[in-house]
Amino acid sequence: MLKDVTLGQYFPGQSPLHRLDPRAKILGTILYIVLVFFARSFPAYAALLAALIVLCAVSGISLKLILKGLKPVVFIAAFTAIVNLFWTAGEGAPLVEFWIVRIYPEGIYSAIFMLLRILSLVIGTSVLLTYTTTPMDLTDALERLLKPLKFIGVPVHEFAMMMTIALRFVPTLVEETQKIMNAQKARGADFESGNLIRRVKSLIPVLIPLFISSFRRADDLAIAMECRCYHGGKGRTRMKELHLRFGDVLFLFSFAAFGVLLYFSTPFFASMGFYIK
């Protein structure tokens, strides 16, 4: 039951996308998100989807895994599409008119758009970032990108370290939970039957030991870090320096160029009647 968490998971690989500098990937992802919201014409959207398909193909991550990662957003996507379908009023005559339901052609368009927008948003960010970047690289890159904030007194290194530790302990906690659940099951605990209140109550014997062991682990970790003379970010050097290579710069520039093109093309396509609200 706890083994099926794919959201935010890293899948090891050797693709060009895996080897890309994580900073370039973070900037690329931000750009991508902006583009998803700026693309408002059919041709622009088609271009964006084409770019997404190329990214997926390059990443070497199987389609099955990508689709599996969509599971958590299926409900939201479907809900948004349905709301758009029924509640978008159009100018012409409705296609279907039944009781209080009126479906306009504009409704169908915007439902499809919303669906595509949400799905491409999730697929794009996960393929470009979380599936192909190790959590450690991710926090390293974030630390570097947020470095300027240090001058206004934000403890960037400390935040990055907290994030690294949190990510590092997710699998450990999952394993620990499974272990404690098994131990309580062996003592006759029942997590599967009864109403909601009983089920929530049955989790107490799992949550208390879990909290206690987490606190103990945090204490141990703090002591271990202090024993190795960790004292925060000041004067700290890194073992693995991030270096922007030619490929990373090329990726960023081509992606940015693609975005600029997409943005300025919208009015042009709009004048041809492809515009979507």
Place this chain on the structure above:
Amino acid sequence: MSVVTFEHVGYTYSAKTPFEHEALKDLSFTLQEGRVTGLVGHTGCGKSTVAMLLDGLERPTSGRILIDGRDLWEEPKKVREIRRRIGLVFQYPEYQLFEETVEKDIAFGPRNLGKSEDEIRTLVHSAAQFVGVGEDLLKKSPFELSGGERRRAAIAGVLAMDPELLVLDEPAAGLDPRGRADILGGVCAYRREKQNRTVLLISHSMEDMARFADDLIVLKEGELLFHGTTKEVFCRPDLVREAGLALPQITRITNALCDLGIPEGITTTEEAAIEILKRLDS
């Protein structure tokens, strides 16, 4: 209860993923009623997997587990019923304690089994006695106890369920010699008191096995290497070495003495002392 039989049991972790790992291969054995059987093997040989399968927490990928001749997974909905008759003590069980007092925590198991309050009180007190958890400790919070005391309280929590088959996974791991003897001695006292209780003791300490186990099952990389009485296994140093284990020093000495014509089957220091004194006298 209870004859427990493994029939060609295999178990694979994370099957069909890149993390696939075959933990048990075609494992068959029978646990004799009323005996303490030791399960020994090198780290990662599948000992703990056997414990999980026995308690129905995982389902074997192949083969069957028979309890009194009935397949444990015949009706998956009824596994919980069978689990009531089996007590499983996990490795480092002290991390499962959660109640306000030790007494309440020990009572968690029997309460889940639906026993009456009177029965629960008797069960809790007798279980606490076996592993040496005194009356004063019962009223304390489990988080105030020392590591060894917490371990004993956790084991008492399983003993209080009065299981017909008791499975202990490394119950003495990480304890000092005194603590080890207390816990294992307590388990033995429990078994003596309640007759016909079957015990499966998982450990890689051959010293403990020599003192507490009647039979031994030796595992190597998920496969059965040998199943026989403890004495038989101790007379086969080659086997023990193959499983990646070390015989106690005393056994190695007596095995060397064996070669010189001194009778076989000496496993503990006490037995060796008696035997050597006998020789000296004559």
